[in-house]
Amino acid sequence: MTAPTELARRVVHHKLFWPVVALLVLLLAAGVRSPGFLSVTVQDGHLFGQVIDIMRGAATPLLLALGMALVIATGGIDLSVGAVMAISLAVSLQFLDNSATADQPSTAVVAVLLGVAVALVLGAFNGFMVTVLGIQPFIATMILMVAGRGIAMLITKGQITTTTSPPFKTIGSGFFLGLPMPVIIAAVAFVVVVIVVRRTALGMLLESIGINREAARLAGVRSRNVTWFAYAASGLLAGLAGIVYGAPTMAADANNIGLMKEMDAILCVVLGGTSLMGGKFYLGGTVVGALILTTIERVVIIFHIPSQTTPLFKAIVIIAVCIAQSPVLLRRLDLRRLRRASRRRAELASQEVPA
Amino acid sequence: MIRRKFAKVGLAAVAAVSALTLAACSSNGGGSSTETTAGGNGGDGDLIKVGFSQLGAESGWRTANTESVKASLTKENGIDLIFVDAQQKQENQIKALRDFIAQDVDIIAFSPVIETGWDEVLQEIKDAEIPVVLVDRTVDTTVEDPYVTWIGADFRLEGEMAGEWVKENYPDAKIFELQGTLGSGAQVDREEGFDAVVGADKIIGKATGNFTRAEGKTAVEAALQAYPDMDLIFAHNDDMGLGAIEAIEAAGKKPGEDIIIVTVDAVRDGLQALHDGKFNFVVECNPVFGDQIVDLVKKVYAGEEVPKETIVVDATFDQSITQEEIDARLY
Known part of the structure; x- marks a missing residue:
């Protein structure tokens, strides 16, 4: 086998090959359908274009999916992220609403820290339920998923808290270095998580727990602490996601902020090639997953598809990516290729004999 | 007793x-x-x-x-x-x-x-x-x-009232309709009433914004690209219209002038946008x-x-x- 075909084979077999193909196909198709879709212009000193919008839209699902990927790596799941989004935003906005100096950057910083801190506590609570009390992750996090919106309602007193604070709003609709603020925040979060997880042994420990918790424990992994960390990180990132998502509108709508976002986050993780069974996880893949999800929602309008059929379109793309990634299918194809190759070798050999 | x-x-x-x-x-x-x-x-x-x-x-x-x-x-x-x-x-x-x-x-x-x-x-x-x-x-x-x-409220009537105004003032408008949460009474009836009055051929595109500002903005961002010749947006509520304003301004156009905006609800924020010349017509849902x-x-x-x-x-x-x-x- 020659080097280029070997390289091609490795590229095709890379976990991210099909998700990236899906993303590129979607973007190119939209570019063909609507010229100018892919162009990015500079306007008022910052970048502007459909692709930039998609990146901004992908920030929230990415923040959620980063935490979700860590939790899924341990073989768990965190269903509470959507509700945690609602709570952190409610805490932040309620604080700003009661503050006399809401237009001061320092107040906005305190509001953000407060919201994220509450989210961290909630994540730690999930971790406590799962690790100390040994409750199944699905059930343990479902408690907050259901009760969380009630907590958010208590904080906002059943109303939709709206307030104004220009510095807080910047988090959602501002620009930094020409890029939308949410993109910067998501990128920083991504880099931090990658460094913490991949530059230390933590990532390996998470995976070892997901592959075999008992074996990991016997091998000396403090599985309880590591798992607890994953849930706390997921809570913290969900809190950040809630603030980034809610900042442009400055309205803490306890009923609707983050609704069904836990499903989006799981989807991003799965599209990125991570198995829900736990074990190996791919943070780079979740980025692609988040971009695919956001791009799908955007291109349905570009393709003039009626909103009624959007879920169907979404389902088709996701099913296609999942089938392409299916390990069973890949093994089958590999087997066929091997068989064909060996047959060809046999034919060649039989031809060579008479000569 | x-x-x-x-x-x-x-x-x-x-x-x-x-x-x-x-x-x-x-x-x-x-x-x-x-x-x-x-x-x-x-x-x-x-x-x-x-x-x-x-x-x-x-x-x-x-x-x-x-x-x-x-x-x-x-x-x-x-x-x-x-x-x-x-x-x-x-x-x-x-x-x-x-x-x-x-x-x-x-x-x-x-x-x-x-x-x-x-x-x-x-x-x-x-x-x-x-x-x-x-x-x-x-x-x-x-x-x-x-x-x-x-x-x-009669949602259909609200849609009709919005439609009448559009028909009278902008008979040749190329309309993009920003729908509410699909299947909700307000979405179905406002859309029916509006479409019946202005005529389906005037509506070049539709997409849902789920009655929220954030999703209304996202939908309009995409619509500005998908329907470059649209010059009027009918939003099923004020919030989505406010989201549309943000998207239109971000694209360097003037809401209320380059693109006419008609909405339903008349909450204070919406009326403020109307007063600021960013909305053009608002039907109340009292x-x-x-x-x-x-x-x-x-x-x-x-x-x-x-x-x-x-x-x-x-x-x-x-x-x-x-x-x-x-x-x-x-x-």
Whole structure:
């Protein structure tokens, strides 16, 4: 086998090959359908274009999916992220609403820290339920998923808290270095998580727990602490996601902020090639997953598809990516290729004999 | 005790007191937050005991509606109000309705959170002979004659009013329609009414923004790319229209000039945008009809004939709106 075909084979077999193909196909198709879709212009000193919008839209699902990927790596799941989004935003906005100096950057910083801190506590609570009390992750996090919106309602007193604070709003609709603020925040979060997880042994420990918790424990992994960390990180990132998502509108709508976002986050993780069974996880893949999800929602309008059929379109793309990634299918194809190759070798050999 | 008997005997028997209760009727429009008068089987026998189950606080509109109900159904107006917020859960609402039966209220009023699933509890209410007034939304049930009357907005008419204005002022507009949450009454009916008036050929594209500012913005961002020749947006509510403004401004165009914006709702933020010249026309969806509910409740209590449907009057606003009108807005 020659080097280029070997390289091609490795590229095709890379976990991210099909998700990236899906993303590129979607973007190119939209570019063909609507010229100018892919162009990015500079306007008022910052970048502007459909692709930039998609990146901004992908920030929230990415923040959620980063935490979700860590939790899924341990073989768990965190269903509470959507509700945690609602709570952190409610805490932040309620604080700003009661503050006399809401237009001061320092107040906005305190509001953000407060919201994220509450989210961290909630994540730690999930971790406590799962690790100390040994409750199944699905059930343990479902408690907050259901009760969380009630907590958010208590904080906002059943109303939709709206307030104004220009510095807080910047988090959602501002620009930094020409890029939308949410993109910067998501990128920083991504880099931090990658460094913490991949530059230390933590990532390996998470995976070892997901592959075999008992074996990991016997091998000396403090599985309880590591798992607890994953849930706390997921809570913290969900809190950040809630603030980034809610900042442009400055309205803490306890009923609707983050609704069904836990499903989006799981989807991003799965599209990125991570198995829900736990074990190996791919943070780079979740980025692609988040971009695919956001791009799908955007291109349905570009393709003039009626909103009624959007879920169907979404389902088709996701099913296609999942089938392409299916390990069973890949093994089958590999087997066929091997068989064909060996047959060809046999034919060649039989031809060579008479000569 | 007296009230308990009334409920058992039925409506006909209480016709005699109608004059008395009607005399007390006055529409109390103003007043800020009147406290909820909860429970209490006290001795104020001449008050009509009304159990009101609100579906929740999903929007600014609903909050204003709640305020209006609380401000109007007061003791001064002859009503002892038990107000329960269902926080958008049907089970809460069913529980509240059962509590109302147990407390033997004179009239039950509620805004159902969804249309179906009310058969059992409506039958129980019927068996207890308590008249039901539906507010804003309707039910789909097998129970015969489940409610005495319904009061709410006519979404179709709102869509038609928006359509009439567009047809008159911008007959050649290329319209992009920003739909509300798909399948909701407000989306289906506003779209039907609007499309029927302006003609389907004028509408070059549609997409949903789920009645929220964030998703309205996302949809319009994409629409600006997908439909470059669009010059008018009809949004099913103000919030999505406000999101559209953000998207249009981000694209370097002028909302209200380059792209005309027509919306429904008329909440304060929306009217402010209208005053600032960013919206062009707003159809009201009036949530302040507590006074009309009081009238209905009294008529029903008195056993008078009431229409099966009462449509809340909606106004329309264009850019001639003044700042004073906006500041006077309750919501």
